[in-house]
Amino acid sequence: MEDQIIKILRKSQLSVTESRRNILEIFIQAGSALAHHDVEEKTSERFDRVTVYRTLQVFMEKGIIHTIPTTENAVLYALCKDDCEEGHHHDNHIHFVCEDCGATTCMDDIHIPEIKLPLGYNALQINMVVNGICAKCKK
């Protein structure tokens, strides 16, 4: 686990610092998407808010995490899979937001279907966010 974290940071040419390890660990353990605020709450050692902002930003740039749009004025972040690189993300999967437990998860293996856009329109990236009830919360 600790090994995995260091490997990810090294691969992205980032120096291994306390805050980066801690925040990366939080994402790995969480298994679901987190808002800036969530990250701040979960850090065991308390880092400055500014450090959290900067860490998330650098993780984004390096392709370690990606953003998920929401209608709640709070962007979510989730771990990228292996194929994301510095400056170029490949996270074209569906995101599912459970309205019951609130968890937002990456559905990595569900492809986003093709879309026919009007003539002249060119799609570069597609975000698909599905709201509903997850399997765990279904009774």
Place this chain on the structure above:
Amino acid sequence: MEDQIIKILRKSQLSVTESRRNILEIFIQAGSALAHHDVEEKTSERFDRVTVYRTLQVFMEKGIIHTIPTTENAVLYALCKDDCEEGHHHDNHIHFVCEDCGATTCMDDIHIPEIKLPLGYNALQINMVVNGICAKCKK
């Protein structure tokens, strides 16, 4: 135009006030989605920020506008079509964000395709946001 505005407000059982007319007009003229900040900038008469917040909120509740998720920590708002009612939106269309001109538009006639979710998952609402280059900006 003025008639149209009044009709919309009346239909939603809202009293016709200066700020509501002005803000609704902004949406009709804009033709594309606007952030809170955009609305504030465009109001000819200056209303208090709080009034803008409250107006957008009440327009949302009444089904006059709907939200569009973004990855930029700024929810966008756009006019609903006729079939949205108080407390129940029907805006399951695609949204297109042009990375060149920045305009976000509702593609009302492009349906969001069906999605096969894993067993136990239940979709209630789907948001699909396509980033790319719009027809106008394509050269």
Place this chain on the structure above:
DNA sequence: TTAGTCTTTGCAACTTTGTTGCAAAAGGTT
């Protein structure tokens, strides 16, 4: 291991965004 260099962090100060309570103003109704 240590010394030197470059990067990262925390802090302070600030800006922007969003919220709430309340009195004054405006809108709808008679």
Place this chain on the structure above:
DNA sequence: AACCTTTTGCAACAAAGTTGCAAAGACTAA
């Protein structure tokens, strides 16, 4: 016009996000 209700602006606040800079920490190479 007089009334009652809703909406607005203001003030005061809370939360979120940004920037510059000095101190602390991470890496490298002697």
